[in-house]
Amino acid sequence: MLSAIMPGFGCLYSRHSRRSGGNIRSSYPVQEQVRSIHAPFSVPFVHRLRFTRDAFAAENHTLDEVVREGTGRSPRVIVFFDRAVSEAWPGIATAARAYAASHGWEVPPIETLPGGEESKNDPAVLEQALRAIHDAKIDRQSFVIAVGGGAVLDVVGYAAAIAHRGVRLVRLPTTTLSQADSGVGVKNGINAFGKKNYLGTFSPPWAVVNDEALLATLSDRDWRCGFAEALKVGLVKDAVLFESIEKAAARIQRRDETAALPVIRESAELHLRHITEGGDPFELISARPLDFGHWAAHKLEQMTDFQLRHGEAVAIGLALDTTYSVKIGLLDPLEGERVLHCLSELGFRLYDEAMADSDTLLAGLDEFCEHLGGALTLAMLRGIGNSVDIHEIEPRCARESIEHLAQRG
Numbered sequence: 001m002l003s004a005i006m007p008g009f010g011c012l013y014s015r016h017s018r019r020s021g022g023n024i025r026s027s028y029p030v031q032e033q034v035r036s037i038h039a040p041f042s043v044p045f046v047h048r049l050r051f052t053r054d055a056f057a058a059e060n061h062t063l064d065e066v067v068r069e070g071t072g073r074s075p076r077v078i079v080f081f082d083r084a085v086s087e088a089w090p091g092i093a094t095a096a097r098a099y100a101a102s103h104g105w106e107v108p109p110i111e112t113l114p115g116g117e118e119s120k121n122d123p124a125v126l127e128q129a130l131r132a133i134h135d136a137k138i139d140r141q142s143f144v145i146a147v148g149g150g151a152v153l154d155v156v157g158y159a160a161a162i163a164h165r166g167v168r169l170v171r172l173p174t175t176t177l178s179q180a181d182s183g184v185g186v187k188n189g190i191n192a193f194g195k196k197n198y199l200g201t202f203s204p205p206w207a208v209v210n211d212e213a214l215l216a217t218l219s220d221r222d223w224r225c226g227f228a229e230a231l232k233v234g235l236v237k238d239a240v241l242f243e244s245i246e247k248a249a250a251r252i253q254r255r256d257e258t259a260a261l262p263v264i265r266e267s268a269e270l271h272l273r274h275i276t277e278g279g280d281p282f283e284l285i286s287a288r289p290l291d292f293g294h295w296a297a298h299k300l301e302q303m304t305d306f307q308l309r310h311g312e313a314v315a316i317g318l319a320l321d322t323t324y325s326v327k328i329g330l331l332d333p334l335e336g337e338r339v340l341h342c343l344s345e346l347g348f349r350l351y352d353e354a355m356a357d358s359d360t361l362l363a364g365l366d367e368f369c370e371h372l373g374g375a376l377t378l379a380m381l382r383g384i385g386n387s388v389d390i391h392e393i394e395p396r397c398a399r400e401s402i403e404h405l406a407q408r409g
C-alpha cells in the first residue's frame with residue numbers, strides 16, 4: 001500500500017487505499033483511491049559567457065553567434081539601453097541598428113530606460129519594458145538584449161522572464177559590478193514594498209556578453225563597485241583571487257585595466273561556476289555563500305534610501321561580517337585586518353552614518369531570513385577563501401562589530 005519510489009525507474013506511481021472515518025455521510029464511497037505520482041525531471045541549461053570589446057562593431061560576430069545558436073530564422077530582437085550608456089556612447093544605438101542590418105537580423109526597435117536603482121524602484125519602468133516587448137511582437141524564439149548596469153539588467157530581465165512566461169534574454173552588462181557578478185546570475189527582479197528584489201524570478205539568461213570597452217565611461221564610484229563583489233567571491237571561495245585583488249588594489253583604484261580586467265573576468269567565472277557546478281542554481285536550500293555580507297548590504301541600501309550603491313553597501317557588509325567573524329573567534333584577527341585594509345585600498349568606506357541605528361540595521365537579519373525562508377543561514381569567514389554557515393547572530397558581538405567600524409571611520 002505504501003508508494004515505492006525506486007531511483008532510476010522514472011515515473012512511478014502507486015495507489016493508496018484510505019479507509020473512511022466513522023462519521024462520513026453514507027453516500028460517500030467507503031473506500032477512496034489516491035494516485036500518487038513522483039517523477040523527478042531535469043532541464044538542461046547552457047551558460048554562454050563571452051568577453052569582448054565593441055560588441056556592436058560590424059566585424060565583431062560575438063553577439064550574432066550567440067543569437068544564431070537559438071534560432072534558425074532571421075533573428076528578431078529588441079534592444080534596451082541604459083540611458084547612461086546611450087548618453088556616454090552617443091553612436092551606440094545607431095551602431096546596434098547597423099549591426100542588426102549587416103548580420104541579417106530584423107532591424108530591432110531600440111528602447112532607452114533610466115539607469116540606476118530608480119529603474120527597480122519605479123514600477124513604470126517595468127511597465128515600459130513590458131509594453132515595448134509586447135509592441136515589438138517578441139515571441140519565445142526572439143531575443144531581448146539588455147545593455148546596462150545591474151539595475152537595468154534586473155528590470156529588463158524580469159520583463160523578459162514574465163512576457164509570454166519567458167522570452168530569451170541576452171545580457172550585455174556595462175558596469176564592473178554587472179560584468180563581475182550580476183550579469184552571469186540567474187536572478188532578476190525589482191524592489192517592492194520597500195524591500196530589495198521582492199519581485200523577481202530565477203531565469204538563466206540565454207547569453208552574457210561582457211563588452212569591456214564600455215567600462216571606460218563609468219564614474220569612479222561605479223567603477224569601484226564591482227570589486228566589492230569580486231572581493232566577496234574571493235573571500236568565500238578563492239584565496240588566490242583575494243590575493244590578486246589585494247596586490248592590485250591601488251592600481252585597480254587608479255583604473256588600470258591590466259590589473260582590473262583579469263579580476264572582473266575571474267570573478268565572473270567563479271560566479272558562473274557556482275551556478276553551473278554548485279548544485280543549487282535556483283537557491284532552493286538556505287546556504288548561499290555568495291550572499292556573504294549581503295544581509296547588511298540590502299538593509300543599508302534601503303536605510304539610506306538607495307543613496308549607497310549596491311557595491312558600496314556590499315563593501316560595508318563585507319567589512320561588518322569579516323569583523324563579526326573575528327569577534328566570534330572564527331577568523332584570525334590578522335586576516336580580518338587584511339580584508340578591511342584591502343577594502344579601504346580599493347577606495348571603499350567601511351561605515352555609513354545610517355549604521356548608528358543598529359536596531360534597524362540588525363532587523364535586516366529577519367528580513368534576510370524571511371527572503372531566504374527556513375532557518376537563518378549566513379556565511380561567515382574562518383579563513384580567506386574559506387566560509388562556513390552559521391545560524392544565529394550574537395547581538396552583542398554584532399553591535400561591537402558596528403562600533404569597531406564606526407571608530408575606524
Ligand SMILES: NC(=O)c1ccc[n+]([C@@H]2O[C@H](COP(=O)([O-])OP(=O)(O)OC[C@H]3O[C@@H](n4cnc5c(N)ncnc54)[C@H](O)[C@@H]3O)[C@@H](O)[C@H]2O)c1
Pocket residue numbers: 082083084085088114115116117120148149150151152154174175176177178181182185186187188189214215216217218219222225309310311
Ligand atoms: N540579479 C543579480 O543576481 C544581482 C546580483 C548583484 C547585484 N544585482 C543588482 O544590480 C544592481 C547594481 O548594479 P550596478 O552596480 O551595475 O549599478 P547600476 O545599474 O545602478 O549602475 C550604476 C550607474 O551607472 C550607470 N551606467 C551603467 N553603465 C554605464 C557605463 N558604461 N558608463 C556610464 N554610466 C553607466 C547607470 O545608469 C547607473 O546610473 C543592484 O540593483 C543590485 O541589487 C543583481
Ligand SMILES: [Zn+2]
Pocket residue numbers: 181229294310314
Ligand atoms: Zn551583490
